[in-house]
Amino acid sequence: xxxxxxxxxxxxxxxxxxxxxxxxxxxxxxxxxxxxxxxxxxxxxxxxxxxxxxxxxxxxxxxxxxxxxxxxxxxxxxxxxxxxxxxxxxxxxxxxxxxxxxxxxxxxxxxxxxxxxxxx
Amino acid sequence: xxxxxxxxxxxxxxxxxxxxxxxxxxxxxxxxxxxxxxxxxxxxxxxxxxxxxxxxxxxxxxxxxxxxxxxxxxxxxxxxxxxxxxxxxxxxxxxxxxxxxxxxxxxxxxxxxxxxxxxx
Numbered sequence: 001x002x003x004x005x006x007x008x009x010x011x012x013x014x015x016x017x018x019x020x021x022x023x024x025x026x027x028x029x030x031x032x033x034x035x036x037x038x039x040x041x042x043x044x045x046x047x048x049x050x051x052x053x054x055x056x057x058x059x060x061x062x063x064x065x066x067x068x069x070x071x072x073x074x075x076x077x078x079x080x081x082x083x084x085x086x087x088x089x090x091x092x093x094x095x096x097x098x099x100x101x102x103x104x105x106x107x108x109x110x111x112x113x114x115x116x117x118x119x120x
Numbered sequence: 121x122x123x124x125x126x127x128x129x130x131x132x133x134x135x136x137x138x139x140x141x142x143x144x145x146x147x148x149x150x151x152x153x154x155x156x157x158x159x160x161x162x163x164x165x166x167x168x169x170x171x172x173x174x175x176x177x178x179x180x181x182x183x184x185x186x187x188x189x190x191x192x193x194x195x196x197x198x199x200x201x202x203x204x205x206x207x208x209x210x211x212x213x214x215x216x217x218x219x220x221x222x223x224x225x226x227x228x229x230x231x232x233x234x235x236x237x238x239x240x
Contacts, residue, residue: 003138003140003178004138004139004140004214004215004216005138005216007216007218010218014136014218014220016134016136016182016222018123018124018125018170018182019124020123020124022230050138050178050180052172052173052174052178052179052180053172053174054172054173054174055175058123058170058172059172060170060172060180060182062136062138062180062182068223088228088230092228092230093229093230094124094227094228094229094230095124095227095228096124096125096127096225096226096227096228097225097226097227098127098130098134098222098224098225099222099223099224099225100134100220100221100222100223101220101221101223102136102218102219102220103188103219103220103221104218104219105216105217105218105219106216106217107214107215107216107217108208108212108214108215108216109213109214110142110208110212110213110214
């Protein structure tokens with residue numbers, strides 16, 4: 001996944017997923033997380049995703065979407081629902097999900113290379 | 121800083137700061153980053169902040185604010201402007217800043233402990 005995600009001119013939508021992992025089942029989690037990233041990227045309205053987790057198990061994943069409808073559709077996708085249930089059952093100590101409308105963006109890149117990122 | 125940040129019932133605002141560090145000046149960066157976290161927390165309208173960086177230097181920091189005006193005021197704060205200039209001069213390979221209106225949130229915590237996090 002490209003980082004930062006190359007998103008279009010606002011407005012568009014973002015889901016901020018802030019989480020703390022349990023220490024359970026690292027391999028199962030890693031496989032499911034990668035699978036969900038790849039599945040999300042095939043969904044209608046998907047624009048991009050950025051995901052970072054530190055050594056303490058704290059993570060922030062932000063996914064970007066064209067519409068609120070595309071967010072809702074992904075949230076209720078059958079395979080994603082299975083992953084969500086497993087996340088609550090074993091992988092996450094806690095998480096917070098926030099849905100947002102992105103109003104403004106700006107981009108900086110060292111050396112002024114062409115980057116294909118839209119300003120607002 | 122509490123993680124995830126305990127935010128009030130929406131609507132409120134978020135700034136998603138996605139960045140990749142250079143390998144320059146790790147100590148100077150760490151001191152300035154901590155200083156800016158503490159200074160942000162004293163600003164009018166500040167609600168909370170979440171920051172994660174992985175071993176590859178990719179980071180996502182999300183700060184939460186009551187209003188767009190409080191975001192603009194922090195963006196133009198004199199000491200923050202000095203930090204921003206240093207960030208472009210030496211600390212960041214690239215970054216993307218996105219300002220958003222948070223419309224909806226939900227929270228999960230294992231074992232149902234009281235957490236003080238508002239649903240929407």
